[in-house]
Amino acid sequence: MSPTAKVDSDELRRLKDVNMDEAPARRHVRDSLKETQLNLDHILFKTPGNGIKTKESYEVNSRGVEIFSKSWLPEATRPRALVCFCHGYGDTCTFFFEGIARRLALSGYGVFAMDYPGFGLSEGLHGYIPSFDLLVEDVIEHYSNIKESPEFSSLPSFLFGQSMGGAVSLKIHFKQPNAWTGAVLVAPMCKIADDMVPPPVLKQILIGLANVLPKHKLVPQKDLAEASFRDLRKRKMTPYNVICYSDKPRLRTAVEMLHTTQEIEQQLEKVCLPILILHGKADRVTDLSVSRELYQKAKSSDKKIVVYKDAYHSLLEGEPDEMILRVLSDIISWLDDHSLQVEDGS
Template structure:
């Protein structure tokens, strides 16, 4: 099911949901997509797998992404984007049909940072979080040299929407399988251009903030990361696991896997990752019964 609703800031937000066909909903999974991505295309298969396992899955395109309102690829404030996500998922959870159900955040890449920021603002509102290659720190291969980074940061004050950040082939760096990398080019509503200056600055600032707040993460946590990921730093996922104050936390590192664990790997790896996620969710849902 898909819909377009106007949020409190006047943006039209595109959202989509998936449900199990012949069984009651066990729990809610609220998905936060990655940079440049959407809540459709690749995520469709993931959502259908989760729904087939008994979960109600909810997702939205952030303002400026996918089919939602806003300048494409522009994030003037990461905290404001997080507030938009909270507003949307709060409406979902307030539905009388779902109020008694456990709810989980599911964040992928930049969406992992969104999910963690949601948790920081709502520390007791969620029953757990699944973070796939979370953007807690950008890989060194993605960042421009320090002097250029400082220059771009200064220019962003005057020209926040300008596309001056040196381009990187995100699909090549993130997708291990060539055929799946080629499929990414067919996602015509994904943002594939150079990052806008303000967006790049907001992402960098957000990772720096999260890296300093790892000990504040207190909810049940499953972290999944590819060992060969050069887009988001696997070592920071390991630091998140070590420093998080959660009493219930687990980390799974996949040998030789790239960034896009659920889209760009061989099918056997993708199925393994999904099975690991469903198994973790099953155990946490059993604890809330």
């Protein structure tokens, strides 16, 4: 099936033109495209859903924000461990991650994901992060409730962070140093690549403006799909992720991400849990050198880094099929080893 088999480009453009500042509009658009998305000719969507229990939920958290979440559980067996997903900037857990989650669930894992406030199907102004620390607290609250439930409380638990979600995962670890069995970090946003950041003078002007016009979309941005997806055929599928925030970053959001990466870069030696770091050598979005620095400085006794030659930023979505399968295999093998260690008591 071709990427444009069921929805023509005019319809996609019409959906893109919908004002998705607020969650109800994003939810309506997602409902319109849900089946089409899952039938795209992408290797992730070819993973069968048979044998997996899925559940979508909306719950109001302690800050009064309605959070969308989804879970994928093996139908016939108890999960061997929990995998809690932290998505990247602008993204949602309802598109490409569906195929990743199915792969993990079919390998025996209970997979949980949520959309951050202001992203995907969760409540909040689209693409707006007034405080990165508050976002992290929302994620901690959501996953703590899952981990503490009686059916899961005895299981190992892993963070799985992609891009900005890698920064979220590390911030969670700093706040909960002993709460997680390990973390998988895919192209983590420990530092935004210099090419993606405005020149120093403009950066200072934008930081000043963020105090006055925090929600305004004034930050210049390069084409993220072009910078992230190496496989041109898969790049053509990115417009189907219609509820992804793809406009210019809002000023406060950009400043919060910049400050977060500066903070993480200064605290790499505080990382003390088992980690798997995966990064593309040709990544132009997040900085490979800081992933290498994370590997070197982390005081974890159990740490591993894998750098994939020629690969771009979106290792699990935008690479040729054989690379996507290789990265998935590396993740599942690492999770298998570390779940087994916990079961064995080692």
